[in-house]
Amino acid sequence: MPRILIASCAGAAGRDDDEPLLLAALAEAGLTAATADWADPGVDWGSADVVVIRSTWDYVERRDEFLAWARRVEAVTTLLNPADVLTWNTDKRYLAELADAGLPVVPTAWLADAADVPAALARWAGDVVVKPAVSAGARDTVRFPPAERAEAAAFAGRLLAEGRAVLVQPYLDRLDTEGETGLVYLDGTYSHAFGKAALLAGGRLAPDLFAEETITARTATDGQRRVGDDVLTELRTRRGIEPLYARVDLVPGPDGAPLVLEVELTEPSLFLHVADGAAARLAATIGARLG
Numbered sequence: 001m002p003r004i005l006i007a008s009c010a011g012a013a014g015r016d017d018d019e020p021l022l023l024a025a026l027a028e029a030g031l032t033a034a035t036a037d038w039a040d041p042g043v044d045w046g047s048a049d050v051v052v053i054r055s056t057w058d059y060v061e062r063r064d065e066f067l068a069w070a071r072r073v074e075a076v077t078t079l080l081n082p083a084d085v086l087t088w089n090t091d092k093r094y095l096a097e098l099a100d101a102g103l104p105v106v107p108t109a110w111l112a113d114a115a116d117v118p119a120a121l122a123r124w125a126g127d128v129v130v131k132p133a134v135s136a137g138a139r140d141t142v143r144f145p146p147a148e149r150a151e152a153a154a155f156a157g158r159l160l161a162e163g164r165a166v167l168v169q170p171y172l173d174r175l176d177t178e179g180e181t182g183l184v185y186l187d188g189t190y191s192h193a194f195g196k197a198a199l200l201a202g203g204r205l206a207p208d209l210f211a212e213e214t215i216t217a218r219t220a221t222d223g224q225r226r227v228g229d230d231v232l233t234e235l236r237t238r239r240g241i242e243p244l245y246a247r248v249d250l251v252p253g254p255d256g257a258p259l260v261l262e263v264e265l266t267e268p269s270l271f272l273h274v275a276d277g278a279a280a281r282l283a284a285t286i287g288a289r290l291g
């Protein structure tokens with residue numbers, strides 16, 4: 001009987017680069033683990049001592065179902081990260097709360113209604129990015145140049161008509177040369193960083209499950225570390241969130257200072273392969289939660 005179940009999804013089979021590294025590290029640590037599809041009704045989640053969410057990437061189209069599943073699992077065993085955390089983190093409106101707390105978040109206009117669209121699109125003169133509040137893997141995330149504000153409005157209107165809240169942000173073009181930096185924290189402790197090339201450098205994206213990404217090892221700067229550490233402190237001290245894993249995605253603002261694009265507490269790829277010992281550290285933190 002595996003003590004640990006790793007929650008994945010059918011579409012992720014063979015596509016999660018972290019999974020074989022994590023399974024090997026867990027085995028190395030003497031822990032039995034297996035992978036299961038969160039949407040498979042035949043899985044006995046309660047038979048595991050802990051369920052660790054990893055590549056559940058298809059939850060975006062059925063978030064309510066996913067969160068209901070998380071609550072059911074949590075009723076019978078330990079779920080990491082917990083259902084409350086998933087509920088908060090699967091809607092990017094958490095970014096507004098982090099901005100209110102004083103953290104440097106990418107400037108964002110929040111759209112709940114078609115009436116909000118014109119002002120949001122008029123707020124920035126250059127390229128803008130329009131994306132839904134519930135998304136992952138850059139799905140439905142589109143960049144529009146200034147000449148295409150009508151297209152941007154139509155796209156935002158379509159998302160709103162589907163009942164989805166929408167974000168508009170300025171396109172941060174230093175990303176094209178400097179890339180995005182992800183900081184990975186395991187049990188609140190900094191583990192490693194990676195670089196991700198700009199995904200919208202060429203405009204629109206239409207990935208199936210997630211966008212193809214170019215990932216490299218990267219050393220976080222002191223400034224990036226400070227922002228990442230501040231995010232983790234905010235989570236712990238003001239929200240009581242002590243995540244098993246957290247990924248803070250940073251992009252360079254116009255002056256080069258790091259801005260928070262996303263704080264991923266749900267199903268972040270951790271790119272364990274870019275840093276020596278990262279898989280072993282994750283396995284150890286899971287083992288520690290088992291007591």
Ligand SMILES: Nc1ncnc2c1ncn2[C@@H]1O[C@H](COP(=O)(O)OP(=O)(O)O)[C@@H](O)[C@H]1O
Binds near residue numbers: 131135173
């Ligand atoms: N404001 C922005 N400026 C530049 N690029 C952006 C911006 N917002 C998103 N992107 C690009 O789109 C990708 C996906 O957007 P993100 O906000 O991380 O959503 P998710 O990863 O949840 O789909 C980012 O990794 C980045 O390459």
Ligand SMILES: [Mg+2]
Binds near residue numbers: 137138262
């Ligand atoms: Mg992202």
